[in-house]
Amino acid sequence: MIGAQTPLKVSIAATAASLVLLLVVFELIRSRRLRERYALLWILTGVVLVALSAWRGGLNTIAGWLGVRGYPPAVLFAVGLLFVILVLLHYSTVISRLSDQNVILAQRLALLELQLSEDRARDEASVRG
Amino acid sequence: MSAEKRIAIVPAYNEERNIVRVIGELRTFDPDLDIVVVSDGSADQTAENAEAAGVRVLRLPYNLGIGGAVQTGFKYAWEQGYDLAVRLDGDGQHVPSELPSVIGPVAAGEADIAVGSRFVAGDGYRPSASRRLGIRLLATVVSAIARQRVTDTTSGFQALNRRALELFAADYPHDYPEVEGMVMTIKHKLRLVEVPVQMREREHGRSSITAFRSVYYMAKVLTALFVGLFRRDVIPLEKT
Numbered sequence A: 001m002i003g004a005q006t007p008l009k010v011s012i013a014a015t016a017a018s019l020v021l022l023l024v025v026f027e028l029i030r031s032r033r034l035r036e037r038y039a040l041l042w043i044l045t046g047v048v049l050v051a052l053s054a055w056r057g058g059l060n061t062i063a064g065w066l067g068v069r070g071y072p073p074a075v076l077f078a079v080g081l082l083f084v085i086l087v088l089l090h091y092s093t094v095i096s097r098l099s100d101q102n103v104i105l106a107q108r109l110a111l112l113e114l115q116l117s118e119d120r121a122r123d124e125a126s127v128r129g
Numbered sequence B: 001m002s003a004e005k006r007i008a009i010v011p012a013y014n015e016e017r018n019i020v021r022v023i024g025e026l027r028t029f030d031p032d033l034d035i036v037v038v039s040d041g042s043a044d045q046t047a048e049n050a051e052a053a054g055v056r057v058l059r060l061p062y063n064l065g066i067g068g069a070v071q072t073g074f075k076y077a078w079e080q081g082y083d084l085a086v087r088l089d090g091d092g093q094h095v096p097s098e099l100p101s102v103i104g105p106v107a108a109g110e111a112d113i114a115v116g117s118r119f120v121a122g123d124g125y126r127p128s129a130s131r132r133l134g135i136r137l138l139a140t141v142v143s144a145i146a147r148q149r150v151t152d153t154t155s156g157f158q159a160l161n162r163r164a165l166e167l168f169a170a171d172y173p174h175d176y177p178e179v180e181g182m183v184m185t186i187k188h189k190l191r192l193v194e195v196p197v198q199m200r201e202r203e204h205g206r207s208s209i210t211a212f213r214s215v216y217y218m219a220k221v222l223t224a225l226f227v228g229l230f231r232r233d234v235i236p237l238e239k240t
Helices: A008-030 A036-054 A058-066 A073-128 B018-029 B046-052 B066-079 B096-107 B129-146 B162-170 B177-187 B211-230
Strands: B006-012 B034-040 B056-060 B084-087 B113-117 B158-161 B192-196
Touching: A008 A036, A036 A058, A036 A073, A058 A073, A073 B056, A073 B066, B006 B018, B006 B046, B006 B066, B018 B034, B018 B046, B018 B096, B034 B046, B034 B066, B046 B056, B056 B066, B066 B084, B066 B162, B066 B177, B084 B096, B096 B113, B096 B158, B096 B192, B129 B177, B129 B211, B158 B162, B162 B177, B177 B192, B177 B211
Parallel strands: B006 B034, B006 B084, B034 B056, B113 B192
Antiparallel strands: B084 B158, B113 B158
């Protein structure tokens, strides 16, 4: 298998698909539906996918480095899975931060509401008094 | 002693039936004590009933869980300049007549935080065997971490002075606040004492911890404790 290449048609299709992914990510950032800081992992994923698709000997070469015998595309699955896990982990940190911020906001809201209603009550009392 | 500003923080989630009685008992017991009820996104009349009873109410817009609710009360007490806060639950299991025991050590300046324990005296409360095992396990773990013997790590009946309020207003664990809070207290070199108290069985509603979930609960608490030991502190340790 060493020296074998990804079939040309597969390579073209995969490259096209990866480029579409990159394009979609770029469009989402451009239209402000995806923040740059969250898009970084996606851009990285797209670039790696493009590289693996277009570099026709690449998959086999990397499989050779890693000692994967028999079925080089297994490397692709492994890399893909790794990125999915990374993106999910990243989401967990984002969600954690958002929920922490949510708690702070809810608490502040409750504190301010009480302050406001007490101020109002005092104002009304002073107007009447 | 009466020059000190004191407040009772009462977290309540859907406790429309218990809350009025708790407020009444607190008033009967200590008419000068300020009271703030934290309604943790209650869907029933908890906040309205408490307001009608004439106490201040902090209304959280949605349910934050006990840690987030209690911390709201701590923030209030800290910002309003209270010298001492006592926390007791809105479900009526903490008996206001035990207030002097809990407040005592903090008011006397002997402790920064005093926790009412059901087990120091060894009478009254008899939990089920599985729960007793869990309680003992947690107590052993926390005692080892704290290098100080504690018996009741899940008691929410606590009195705090301003040092403890400052810490908890800035950083309070959300998931298992009593257990993790105890460890935090000791990490920050605050003086913690346990005092024996009697508690009542809940009259309406059920405790948030059912026997069915206790194993899962234990696993989560122990994980939280373990991670908590290595967690970066929001407030530097040197400050306290």
